[in-house]
Amino acid sequence: MAEPNRVIAVDLGGTHIRVAVVCADGLLTNRRSIPTGSVDGPAVVLQRIVDLVDSVANEAGIALETPVGVSSPGPLDPRTGEVLFTPNLAGWRNVQLGERLRAGTGRPVSVANDGNCAVLGERRFGVGAGCTDLVYLALGTGVGGGVISGGRLIDGVRGFGAELGHVVVALDGPVCTCGSVGCLESFVGGWAIGRDGALMATTRDGEAIRRAAKGKLITGDVVAKAAATGDAVALAILARAGRALGAAIGAFVNIFNPEIVVIGGGVAAIGNSLLDPAWKTVTSHSFHAHRTCVRLELSALGDDTSLYGAGALVMD
């Protein structure tokens, strides 16, 4: 079959369902976005996706045999499209996402987790274009990722691979949302940066962080805002997170010998106060031979990474 010129991409996220048509030339058209409303339960969310796909497909005149790519939080089984569970969608446990969307839309549907979709998107449409060996890290509230090695997605025997946020960085490090301790995410996840900010805000040195919070919850964003004013405490929190990030990237570089490591997600947008310590630490935590073949880059696809990825999933 010829590679499709236009496909339908679905980005199922914790807060929003986004659907668009992805064109082979990199154009996104017919974008639509609605709140996920996961409190309503999987059945209602599934129907919302079906309706949005139908609506976009009709609007754009997309034929029924054109495939739909879906980026979903995981872990999920990409062979069957079953979402095992996901902390971001209440009540999602063993949901047959692929099968239900297939039945609902009458279209071919492929599902992959958001990290794996993202790395496919970066390879086809982003800074990783043309690369055979790339690592993508999604730095958000949580930390996810995807890896392409020798041109092939690393997904493992059940398709659960590339959980790059949950690799040890520090034995006996902070408790992680996954139940382990010392994972990369427990240092650099948005929640982890927020945790450190909230702690420091209770101390004499936390004035700038308290001010940035304006009485609201202290998140990673709040710490980033305080750091942007030059606050030494906030900068130290980001430096610590950046160092953990750099050590993990160094490990990925030694493991995968990639051409490029792409960093995306909201936390990556914090910029130099996080990334400078990270890049510096990569140098001390990777082999010279490996380091000299790798580029470290920020994603240029921004919030659309998952949509591009879902599109790439069914174009590849």
Added chain:
Amino acid sequence: MAEPNRVIAVDLGGTHIRVAVVCADGLLTNRRSIPTGSVDGPAVVLQRIVDLVDSVANEAGIALETPVGVSSPGPLDPRTGEVLFTPNLAGWRNVQLGERLRAGTGRPVSVANDGNCAVLGERRFGVGAGCTDLVYLALGTGVGGGVISGGRLIDGVRGFGAELGHVVVALDGPVCTCGSVGCLESFVGGWAIGRDGALMATTRDGEAIRRAAKGKLITGDVVAKAAATGDAVALAILARAGRALGAAIGAFVNIFNPEIVVIGGGVAAIGNSLLDPAWKTVTSHSFHAHRTCVRLELSALGDDTSLYGAGALVMD
């Protein structure tokens, strides 16, 4: 071309050069072993390998077009067979191992690093037989490894991949031979266990370790011997190493979602006092979904892993 029934395998090690004929049914014949004598320099060592290959090939009646597989310490470039450098062979820097053996023997030669060979050997001849997703860890004086994911060797853009001993386990952990700190090897490499033993031997609590050393250098083996007598200090050293090993294996399980993790090498032979804490820590450092699809096994190929691997390299 039909898959060859018999090939010549070379295991180039820091202390010995071993050559044998590997048969497709798993038989090793015509084994030969000589000291590497790396102090004599690369040219002399290369000639020793050529002579040994010629001698084994003549003895076994192996045709000139039959390929030779070579397992070598790395990092090396598997495309060209160039060894960039290796701490285990004095003066080896940018040695054209593949090319020189090709010229010297007149035979087709393939070269891969020992960790990558080993995982190929485990898949074809060992406990990983038939697996598409496997991780191999070589626990010796140093720590190496190899990974097959989706049936394909993970070697990266230049072929330097799978340096599994040099991934961070503890930010600010012990100094490592690679120049970094806190790598897996800096906890579980034979030299690292020996380092901890040597330190403890200088203290009041180090009596059992001193006794096991019999006045000689305190190595990982010495610590293992003291542990075998039930010495609490030696057991604590191995438990710490085992915990670092388990955390790293947990990370590999989350990254690769493999069917099997195979542990080989002399340090693995220490047994339960190292491996019990390791297996226990894997449980707390990996996702349930990933953990339930993986087996953790000791290599059954023992000292012959590299020979089998070098054979598999040219049979695959």
